[in-house]
Amino acid sequence: MSSFNLLSIGNQALQANQSALNTVGQNISNVNTDGYSRQRVDFVSLQDRGGVFVNDIERISDQFMVRQVWSDTSNQSFYSKMESFANELDNLLAAESTSLSNAMNEYFGALQTAVDDPTSLPARQLFLAQADALQNRINAMDVSLTRQNDSINGQIDGVISQINSITPQIASLNEDIERFSASNSVPNEMYDQRDLLIEQLAGFVDISTSFDANGSVDIYIGDGQPLVLNDRGQRLVSVQGTPDATKNEVAVEIGSRGNLLTDKISGGQLGGLIEYRESSLANAANELGRIVMAFSDSMNDQHALGVDLDGELGGLLFRDINDFELMDARVSASTSNNSIIQQDLVQITDVQALKASEYELIFNTQNSFTLTRESDGALLTQSSFALATSAADVNQDGEYYWDTGTNELTVQVDGFKLSLNAQTSFAGGDAFMIRPVRNGASDFAVALTDPRDLALAAPxxxxxxxxxxxxxxxxxxxxxxxxxxxxxxxxxxxxxxxxxxxxxxxxxxxxxxxxxxxxxxxxxxxxxxxxxxxxxxxxxxxxxxxxxxxxxxxNTGGVSDNRNALAMSDLQLAKLIEGSSYQDVYGALVTNIGTATNVAQINAQASQAVLDVSVNQRDSISGVNLDEEATKLVQYQQAYSASAKLINVSQTIFDTLLQSI
Known part of the structure; x- marks a missing residue:
């Protein structure tokens, strides 16, 4: 071998080991950098004893484990968000200071005092004071539930803003990675940055990914809606729900329109917020409303059957659940409807038949409709109702009447009667949200103020x-x-x-x-x-x-009669809601929410443990080990020194040859 070849080999070895030293230095310097994957020099031997060259700076990353971390991050964020809200709801319903059951016990206790001495004005005043306290407790619970809903809307907006800040960065990195790859450069740090951004994105929403040959990644959410396509990122937008304007919905912005994704989103903080809102929060609000409406209606009915201190028949003790304003507020129309509604009412016909649910009425065509009970997903088609001869004859659950000439539809089901009157014909796609019980707690109010008007005696x-x-x-x-x-x-x-x-x-x-x-x-x-x-x-x-x-x-002059007061007191244990009393149903609600909260806590802990395992497994492959890098540092330093020695030997041989001529 000539001294020239020896010099070339030494020079190549020097450069290769210098590159290796630089790579080790990069690893050591980034030992605490989030998302950094360690790198390794790929040495390749040249043929015919031609030396060595650096074929590639390899990024050590197991893509399967990276994707597993993304998936586990999404699950952990989902359950963590569910747990935080569920704990708050559980405390609201079960705490002694906020519990509806405790307030009802105090209410019926005051009523029992009035039973013992129905002519006592102080006893009557105490009862009314407890009725006011019960109203305050119920209204406060509704305010808390509404506040949670508002908080969820705000957090949905915040998460969408975070997602919209990440997707352009991923799209930009896709573009840079393609450009660097085309010039045979090694954009390892860009891959790391992109993986870290995708991991953050997975914490906000469940995603799926696909990679192309150029190293670009496409990201999808929901049922396959694109969020990032090559170098283009799609925007998510928060839109007011319709027909339920109390809920912010999620849509992906495609051109000038938004494609709703709310029902298709799962995982991540966004999925946890939506799932909690549609399950635990909706169930609690509807059940609370149903309990309160059954309570106020049964109390009003019984109070009306008594006489007061002046010998007059009893009036309303609490606000009438079929007050026109309340009936009108139980229906909301979609903003995209073609029909124009003149009047929409929901009258409660039987509180004992009410379900703790909302309903969606959709017109399939101009002449057919489907009613969906949201609590169990039951679909009630038009054919499942019996046609009555007139709107006035719709007086039983499972009946309807539709006057296409006047565009009036009347449907009775599950203890309520829906009446819609449109200026124009209904059209296919028209949608209405029916909420028979959702506002029961917010609508609850004491109607009677004078203790003399309490009708505690029988007529x-x-x-x-x-x-x-x-x-x-x-x-x-x-x-x-x-x-x-x-x-x-x-x-x-x-x-x-x-x-x-x-x-x-x-x-x-x-x-x-x-x-x-x-x-x-x-x-x-x-x-x-x-x-x-x-x-x-x-x-x-x-x-x-x-x-x-x-x-x-x-019962003339029977002011000391307490028979109606006794009948009102007996309502505490009456089986008025699906075979259970008010407080039994509330107790079941507290139990269900407590169980759901416990499940959320277990899932949050389990998902965190799974995520920790996945992160550790990924880091064991991709993470920087300082002991290993220190060993390599010595190894490559010695190799670098030997390469320099090789060059020196080559120079000595060359000088000796020159002197011998």
Whole structure:
């Protein structure tokens, strides 16, 4: 081998090992740099003892593990966001200072005090004070739920802003990587920067990726909507929901239009916010509204069946759930609808049949519709409803009437009646959001302010004749004070007498208009069986004798009567919501939210543990090990020195040859 070849080999070796030393120095200097992947020099031997050259500066990265970290980052961010909001909701519902159940206990406790002394104005005032306290508690809970919803909207906007700041950077790096790759440069640091940005992006939203031959990456979200395509990044936008304007929706901006993605987003902070809003928060708000509406309506109904200290029939204790303003607020139309609505109302027909859900009504065509119950996804097509002969005849769940001439649609289902009246015909694609119970807590308000107006007494009194020889007893309860029986204030029209007789076939009762021989009703006597009359029921019990008589009159002067107060108090344990009491249903809500919160906590902890494992595995491959780099530093330093020695030897040989000539 000539001294020239030896010099060339030494020079190549010197340059190669200098490059190796520079690479080790780069690794050591970036040991604490987020996202940095260690690099390694790829030496290649030249043929025919031609020396060595650096084929590539290899970036040590396992793309499978990198993608796994992205996926695990998305999951961890999703569950972490779910957990933070779920904890707040759980504390709101279960804490003693904010619990609805505790407030109801205090309310019914004050009512029991009024039961004990119905003529006491201080006791009545205490009851009204507790009713006001209950209103404040319920309204405050609704405000807290609304605040959470507003916070979610704000965070959705913030996350979208973060995503929109990352995607252009990824697109720009794609462009730079392609340019450097085309010039045979090694853009390792750019790959690192891009991977780190993608990891940050995965924390905000679940993504999928694909790589092309030039090293560019395309990123997709939702059902495959492009977020980054080569050197172009798409913008996400936050838009006000329609028909539900209380929810911010997510859309990808394509040209001049936005393509909604909300229902298709999963993972990341954005997915966690949306999932929590649509599940836990919506369920809690709807269930709370249903409980409150069942409570206020049943209390109002029972209070109306009593009389106050002035002998007048009871009015509203709480705001009427079918107040026109409230009925009108339960429907919202999509802003993209073609039809123009003149009036839209939701009337509550049966609080016991209500579901803790929202509904979406969509017109498939001009002449057909589908109603979706959001809580369970049940689809109720038009054919699943029975057609009534008129709107007035729609009085049972599962019925509807559609007057295409006047564009009036009436549908009754799940304890509410929907009425839509449009100026023009409905059109395919028209959508409406129906919220029968969602605003129940915010709408709740005490309507009665004067303690004298509390109707704690029953309007009718019943008595047995002092000449009766049997053991028969009588009780009476009003069922409907809107009938003619109660048409004149302070009177019963007509008062009645009941006589027991035996025509030879067993005891029978005969109801007479009091003071006359006019028979109003007759039937076989059955102990304890209610006799339904006009707006009230009479119950005879025990063993009356033939000839025994009973009377029912207006409860004139019966201010110390507490029968209606007792009936109101009994509502605390009444099974009015799917076979359960108010507080039983609330307890079930607290349990469900508590369970969901516990699951969210477990998932957050588990997803963090999984992410930690994935990060450690990735870093064990890509991360910089200082001990290893220190060893390589010595190795390459010695090789560099030997290469310099080789050049020196070559120079000595060359000088010796020159001297020998």
């Amino acid at each position: 009718l009194s019943a008595s047995r004749s002092i000449d009766n020889t049997g053991t028969g007893t009588i009780s009476v309860a009003a069922t409907d004070v809107t009938t003619s029986t109660f048409g004149t204030a302070g009177t019963m029209t007509p008062a009645i007498d009941i006589e027991i007789s035996d025509p030879g076939t067993g005891l029978i009762y005969t109801v007479y208009e009091q003071g006359t021989a006019t028979v109003m009703a007759t039937g076989n006597y059955v102990a304890g069986e209610a006799i339904a009359l006009d707006g009230y029921e009479v119950t005879l019990s025990n063993n009356p004798a033939v000839g025994d008589r009973f009377s029912v009159n207006y």
